[in-house]
Amino acid sequence: MVLVYLDLTDGQLKKSAFEVASYAAQTAKLLGTTAQGIVLGNVTDDLSSLGKYGITKVHTVAAATQFDAQVVTKVIADAATQLGATVVVFSNNLNGKAVAPRLSVRLKAGLVSGAIALPDISNGFVVKKSVFSGKAFANVSITTAVKIISLNPNSFNIITAEGVAEVVALAATVDAPRVEITATNKVTGEISLTEAEIVVSGGRGLKGPKTGV
Amino acid sequence: MKILVCISKTPDTTAKIAFADNNTKFAADGVQWIINPYDEWFALVRAIELKEANAAATISLVTVGGADAEPIIRKALALGGDEAIRINANSHDSYYIASQIAAVAKEGAYDLIFTGKETIDYNGSSIGGMLAELLDMPFISLATKFDIEASTATVVREIEGGEETNKATLPIVVSCQKGMAEQRIPNMKGIMGARTKPLKVVEPSAVDALTNIAGFELPPAKAGVKLVSAENPEELVRLLHEEAKVF
Numbered sequence: 001m002v003l004v005y006l007d008l009t010d011g012q013l014k015k016s017a018f019e020v021a022s023y024a025a026q027t028a029k030l031l032g033t034t035a036q037g038i039v040l041g042n043v044t045d046d047l048s049s050l051g052k053y054g055i056t057k058v059h060t061v062a063a064a065t066q067f068d069a070q071v072v073t074k075v076i077a078d079a080a081t082q083l084g085a086t087v088v089v090f091s092n093n094l095n096g097k098a099v100a101p102r103l104s105v106r107l108k109a110g111l112v113s114g115a116i117a118l119p120d121i122s123n124g125f126v127v128k129k130s131v132f133s134g135k136a137f138a139n140v141s142i143t144t145a146v147k148i149i150s151l152n153p154n155s156f157n158i159i160t161a162e163g164v165a166e167v168v169a170l171a172a173t174v175d176a177p178r179v180e181i182t183a184t185n186k187v188t189g190e191i192s193l194t195e196a197e198i199v200v201s202g203g204r205g206l207k208g209p210k211t212g213v
Numbered sequence: 214m215k216i217l218v219c220i221s222k223t224p225d226t227t228a229k230i231a232f233a234d235n236n237t238k239f240a241a242d243g244v245q246w247i248i249n250p251y252d253e254w255f256a257l258v259r260a261i262e263l264k265e266a267n268a269a270a271t272i273s274l275v276t277v278g279g280a281d282a283e284p285i286i287r288k289a290l291a292l293g294g295d296e297a298i299r300i301n302a303n304s305h306d307s308y309y310i311a312s313q314i315a316a317v318a319k320e321g322a323y324d325l326i327f328t329g330k331e332t333i334d335y336n337g338s339s340i341g342g343m344l345a346e347l348l349d350m351p352f353i354s355l356a357t358k359f360d361i362e363a364s365t366a367t368v369v370r371e372i373e374g375g376e377e378t379n380k381a382t383l384p385i386v387v388s389c390q391k392g393m394a395e396q397r398i399p400n401m402k403g404i405m406g407a408r409t410k411p412l413k414v415v416e417p418s419a420v421d422a423l424t425n426i427a428g429f430e431l432p433p434a435k436a437g438v439k440l441v442s443a444e445n446p447e448e449l450v451r452l453l454h455e456e457a458k459v460f
Contacts, residue, residue: 069354092338094354101338105308105343110308111424113338113339114337131334133226140427141426141427178381182380184377185375
């Protein structure tokens with residue numbers, strides 16, 4: 001089974017959650033198994049709609065609303081073990097970057113962070129990732145029984161079809177966080193850079209006459 | 214306060230990226246090596262600032278690499294590290310590297326461990342989180358500000374769409390990025406002093422890698438640039454729409 005961590009922001013699934021859901025479903029298809037999701041926290045979205053992205057079941061954990069990587073890691077590790085996941089998928093966003101490495105240690109599972117394509121299972125389990133700050137790619141072979149992939153945002157075309165996911169509550173032990181969040185300062189009403197589909201960067205040439213400060 | 218700063222050797226940002234041995238390894242011939250910028254500019258320099266504010270603090274540097282990593286360790290010592298430990302191993306597997314550093318960190322009982330947010334070669338962003346899990350410590354990633362009072366750290370970190378202030382009790386692991394400190398250049402006194410600072414070489418612990426690199430690829434060559442006259446924005450819109458298909 002492929003387990004995918006579906007990230008929330010203010011109780012709603014992030015855009016990247018749909019991308020990783022679709023990626024996990026296509027990975028599961030390659031492996032001849034199913035893809036299931038795990039969501040931590042209170043959700044206002046209709047999680048059954050994740051069936052459209054190929055997710056068969058979504059496990060919800062009523063966790064503390066505060067994100068703490070250590071707490072989230074333990075919950076996902078317990079769930080992955082309990083549910084028999086052989087692949088765990090994350091978005092390589094800020095939360096994914098904090099949780100996936102910890103999970104790799106906890107499950108002793110090989111991690112490919114920054115994946116940009118589905119795994120190649122023709123000869124082992126090889127995942128392509130971006131390296132040298134986007135100047136090259138590495139094909140990384142994961143040699144452990146359980147594998148972890150964190151997918152670079154906006155690198156996979158979402159595939160949808162008809163489907164409804166079953167939503168079930170998962171009993172989990174949620175520890176108290178060891179990191180306290182004392183203030184949050186978020187820009188509201190704007191799309192975050194990592195969620196943007198198109199990024200336009202501006203500048204001007206250095207050779208022209210209008211380059212003065 | 215004992216601070217451990219993780220240092221990695223990376224190719225210079227302007228290095229030509231090419232591969233050798235049937236695309237299975239990085240072609241290092243003629244490449245200039247530097248301290249990974251996130252490790253140097255933000256992790257190490259912030260550690261030095263903390264030491265300047267607290268004379269009792271010590272800074273140890275740790276790297277996993279061969280003898281060819283020593284010039285960059287000496288540079289880090291010249292900037293302000295007190296001592297360095299080189300773990301004599303080469304690997305691209307994050308778990309292997311983190312396990313080696315964790316063994317050193319356990320022995321040294323450090324209060325604070327700084328890493329850069331990622332290396333500019335393999336872009337894993339994994340060592341800090343793995344280290345924290347191996348050491349059962351809290352991990353605060355992508356820190357842009359760090360302050361300490363007694364044994365409580367106050368850290369501002371990047372979150373999607375903004376920033377968040379965290380508090381945690383030492384010991385902790387923090388990954389550092391832009392905002393933590395300003396780049397410094399080692400002065401002559403530092404360079405001379407670095408020659409005699411202790412650099413200990415330790416053999417790696419027996420750890421199995423969880424991944425290996427099967428091969429590398431370079432992206433396809435880019436097509437030529439199309440220049441569009443500033444007086445013809447309609448043509449730019451047409452190209453973006455019909456050829457680049459960005460909307």
